[in-house]
Amino acid sequence: LAKTTQPISMDSYEGQEVNITCSHNNIATNDYITWYQQFPSQGPRFIIQGYKTKVTNEVASLFIPADRKSSTLSLPRVSLSDTAVYYCLVGDLMDSSYKLIFGSGTRLLVRP
Amino acid sequence: GAVVSQHPSWVICKSGTSVKIECRSLDFQATTMFWYRQFPKQSLMLMATSNEGSKATYEQGVEKDKFLINHASLTLSTLTVTSAHPEDSSFYICSAPQIAGGAVDTQYFGPGTRLTVL
Secondary structure, rough: OOOOEEOOOEEEOOOOOEEEEEEEOOOHHHHHHHHEOOOOOOEEEEEEEEEEEEEEEEOOOEEEEEOOEEEEEEEEEOOOHOOOOEEEEEEEOOOOOOOOOOOOOOEEEEEE | OOOOOEOOEEEEEEEEEEOOEEEEEEOOOOOOEEEEEEEOOOOOEEEEEEEEOOOOOEOOOOOOEEEEEEEEOOOEEEEEEEOOOHHHHHEEEEEEEEEHHHHHHHEEEEEEEEEEEE
């Protein structure tokens, strides 16, 4: 059973900022939050990972409130090529044998 | 990020034959790898955990005699679909965790293998 809940789909336009929120009410103390992007017929691609507060890299930001029961992936100025499915996962990443269970993901459509 | 490769990228086979899919971690070692299956328009479903030097552990409902997993080295895991049938047609994806700074793993995924059974 997936430990996360995300909106099924979102629409946006080129150049806009997109925020995708994920709920993980039962996140454990050792769990980290990881977001992946998947295009059709490709494996998921790592986007960003964090434990608390804010993490930023060259493609996205991840906001995690103090209670860690949710997280928000922020994609600045999306383009058509950002149309994809985005998955939020939680897991004990200190344990290399920990299994990542995928939820339904969020299908993002970026329109011209 | 780390690179995980899969071979072949696609395969078509006749019903009843066996197909082997390889998963390699190219620039890091992985004592554990994971195998997923994905049907069209659906999410990834974890099939099994591949353990280097020991038996794989399978998720509930996954037939271990049908999906044979061998983790022969720290960089290679193979999934063999035995006596494949059309319902086994799917997109198979592997992943491997890489220990990053601070001993936090990041899972990297392979590009996937499209299996079509005629």
